[in-house]
Amino acid sequence: MTSTQEPARHWELRRRPHGYPVPDDVALVDTAAPEPGPGEVLVRNHYLSVDPYMRGRMNDAKSYAAAYELDQPMHGGAVGEVIQSRDDTVPVGSFVQHGLGWRTQAVLRGRHAVVVDPAAAPLASYLGVLGMPGLTAWVGLYDIGELRPGQTVWVSAATGAVGSLAGQLARLAGCRVVGSAGGPDKCRHAVEQLGYDACVDHRAGDLEGQLAAVLPDGLDLYFDNVGGDHLRAAIALANPFARLVECGMISAYNEAAPPVDNLFQIVGKKLTVRGFIVSDWAHRQPLFAAHVSRLLREGQVRDDSTVVEGIDATFDALLALLRGGAHTGKLVVDVRAG
């Protein structure tokens, strides 16, 4: 066992936000270096994940993910290096993925750490294309969406962590793939870097009209990351028997989303609308990891990510996700920098 005298820092939730979170809702706290007990490891985090579901954890409401406790360290996905170990199965020098993010150092039970291989993929990829968002895209398309070659697919939040892989996988399956994203730069990125056939800017207005122009034959599969006006447009443009994959509804996480007032069309068009939560699909992890690792090795999919530097930047990074910032792909924080 080696020792560390490095000071540690973590984020705490101070009060529950109303609407979009503001800086006074959270605090960055300095602490003494934590010490692992028997069966535990001390991890120096390298990358922290910021994810839309974290906004829901700030509410005191029953959900699929437990609420953050006030004045306690927040948590989330992270990857880092084991620098002290009292678990022989996870020695010092191992790189691990775990659930104690929002901090520079984490003490956790060795059996709660998933050892990852930094030689096989960049460490941050285990939070993105090879991690939870990647599995979400994969399960959403294949298991929930029952994707078939030749279909017309629309992916919203097309350049985000989930959307960027969903769009690329649909294209590889031989589908015509349309995206929607916020702003012309993201739309250009979607087409030029991710291979979308077209991308519409949802911030430019008349979302449904823009989509109708690029979906002249309607759509067979909608991968919904946004809800609200996007879901309404998908129902309006769906072909008979289309599938709507309800992955997320980020437009409703901080404010009331525009109403979806055309649900009656689900009946006449015989649509399948199915929600899912990725944690129910852990059994698909091995097949997903093998498939997407191979596609990455072969250069068939792009590992899209944006890195911001320093633990101080974590809260602003979460806000950028919730409001839509300039980032593309998986947004992670490099806590060793800054």
Ligand SMILES: NC(=O)c1ccc[n+]([C@@H]2O[C@H](COP(=O)([O-])OP(=O)(O)OC[C@H]3O[C@@H](n4cnc5c(N)ncnc54)[C@H](OP(=O)(O)O)[C@@H]3O)[C@@H](O)[C@H]2O)c1
């Ligand atoms: N079901 C599950 O198990 C599961 C697992 C992971 C994630 N999710 C969901 O999947 C979705 C994407 O997650 P992610 O991690 O990949 O995040 P992300 O797409 O990387 O980031 C969120 C993006 O949503 C867009 N957005 C925010 N507010 C919007 C609004 N009002 N209208 C339209 N777009 C808006 C922004 O992109 P633009 O700048 O392009 O607008 C923002 O960058 C989220 O809804 C999330 O909750 C679900």
